[in-house]
Amino acid sequence: MSTTAIKPQPVPYGRRIKRFMADRPLVPLIILLVILVVILQILRPGIVNERWIANTIKFAIPLAILAGCQTMTMLTGGIDLSVGTVATMSAFIMATQIVNQDPAIALLLAMMPAVLIGLVNGVGVGVFRVHPLIMTLGTSLIGTGCLQVYQRTVIASGAKIPDFLNWLGTGVTWGFPNALLLFVPLAALIVFTLARTGFGRLLYAVGDNERATRLSGVQYWQVITALYITSSVLAGITGLLYIGLIKAPSLSLAEPLVLPSVAAAVIGGTSIFGGRGGYTGTIIGALILTVLTTLLTILQMPEGARRILFGLIVLFVTAAYLRIVEER
């Protein structure tokens, strides 16, 4: 289908912008983010200051990590709906076990359900070929159930937030949220993995054409199992970070983040059908959603109207973004 390259001669202005955007899909996202911040500043002059920025980043980070789970699973054509439960479990177990356990052991106990659920997800999707949506929804329900049972056994022991999580979740040093200490290396690792490692390549390739990867010698179940375990472990880490931020362990701690995490990945340009996308877009997607939430909060609308608006904006942004980026 190839042939001659077009010479850079008078192309309509709109098309040129469009092509520029298509080549750099991050640009429209960043523009959108800036626009949102500007609107916010206009509505509440002075709101955008150092503290607000630090706060926004703090709240965007847990969402961005969970959206990273969605990005990676979506690249293979999957999804991980169990991240909310996994995060909640690790947070809750951490908060209750730290009361009478050594921090290291508490950490170990907290991450155990994450690894286990990831393994079950991976085997279910990779070996038994259960659809990821069903598989992760199922393990998510089972996890929630287990957590309820667990809650009764520890109801007497009480809960507390370990200091180091508190520091990591809420602390700010020289204007920078401490959570960045965790997030920056983590994000760099995810970006590097997706772009420059064999595993990352395989995620894209499997999502694009599973048969082709099989013929190239790729064992699907290995990739998928490793993927869902990674995703779950990331969700577990998010849970620990999130409890340091929210400071109130509950049985539905991270649940409200699940669907926004999917939305952040989609807004960030990752295709839910697999094979396309990346993590940098997702991070900006998470920032956009967080700023949007603030924006809707200060509008002082009734909760219902706020949700309607949120949904509409997410739909609109995603549709518009796909139109801009995919030149057809």
Next chain:
Amino acid sequence: MTANPLLDASGVAKNYGAVAALRNASLSVLPGEVHALMGANGAGKSTLVKILTGAISANAGRILIRGEARDIRSPAAARRAGLLPVYQEPSLIPDLDVLSNLRLTGTPVEPFRAWVRELGIPDLDLRDTARDIPLAILRVLDLARALAVEPDVLLLDEMTAALPANLAEKVLEVVRRQGDSGRAVIFISHRFVEIAALCDRATVLRDGATVGVVDIEPGVEEKIVELMLGTRIVKTHVAARTAAQKAAPAPARPRLAVRNLRVGTKLSDVSFDLADGEVAGVVALEGQGQDELFAALAGSIKPSGGTIEVDGQPAKFSHPIDAIRAGIAYVPGDRSEALAMQRSVRENIALPFSAALRNWGPIRMRRERATVLSAIQRLQIDTRAQGEVQRLSGGNQQKVTIARWIAADARTILCFDPTRGIDVGTKQEIYKLLRELAGHGKSVLFYTSELEEVQRVCDRVIVIFGGRLVDIFPVEEADEPALMRAAYGLPRGAKADIGILADPSANPSDSTSANASDAPEAAP
């Protein structure tokens, strides 16, 4: 030029990003003619067809149907305008039975049945699920479905590719009659014999523009090839293998020894050897078990009986990785089966490198780049649209599927019909490449649906019929008539007169002296 054209397209252009797939294409089809649309890979045939049938929209151009300007925005609009395509890929929905598929498109059933019988399939059950019907039959059903609604202009894209000769013959007959009845057919094919026998005129595309419209008459092939290739070199002959090369001392043990291989009911009792440094051809009509043979050797399916030995060691393949570890690579006939279409050329070629668990870590980009580049150069892949493999032409995509295994340095390559639906120039390159591989001591198993390729490429030919290996020919005896006879399961030496050559105009006098170099060629 006296009659008004049924279809008249001019100045059609289409860009994909920075790549111009069509620059200035025109096509004019008169009532009652079979019009060939020709061009090398990437010349823009497929794009033009898609535009004419409403699958994609053009950036520029004018399309007149019966003299009226029409804006064909969707396949439905093309259909209403009387333009109906039959694409290379079967279009029946796999999970529905044939009857439901017909209802879906509002195709009248009785005419469809009549056409199916006419096309040489007497025993089709309309209740069969499309998924269970062999590819060749599906394509014929597509054609019958198109014929049943009596379109003014029928567009056939590589209609006879992958069809066994008996079906192809019927198809060509029916197409010819379409022309005679005052309708028009646009016929896209790489096979000159078919075009010579069938078409009245040909429009030739090159690099996205129409470079000529020629009347089909004896000797026009030269002109068409010239037009198609422009200034490029028309043809490089595959160097004839010398006797010395052939008489290389037989190795002590074969690279691959297949014994009594059985796969379900499709393949039984197949035994043969494949030596290092040889290209062994496999010839079979559609669906004779060759798919299963290749899949079993590639580790895609488990054989139900028999043994495969690699270098004298018995091997059991339960996943393609096992075969790949043994140095056996499989290049499937269907490119969409082998390529991650949204990924880059580089990633597609490097895909096998990352497959094993121990290679999941950081990629050594520089080394990978060097390996991939050398494979790209060796196969001369056109990398102008390398960001996404789906933007490459079919021939270049096919090269990528092969380049992958060149880069991985596989010792044995199983090539399943690698030249299906690609242009003459690329075919020549692939022939040459396969010979080179053999020259470097690799072994190649090469299934082809085009018999003339056998003598260009192979050292030996294995013929399969009805799931059984019926004969193994040395290449000297493997002329087309002999192969065709064997492919039909007739014993060697029988002189029965069977009219099965794809060329209906040619005399089926296939008992002429077997002169190896006289086999008809794609580009005379």
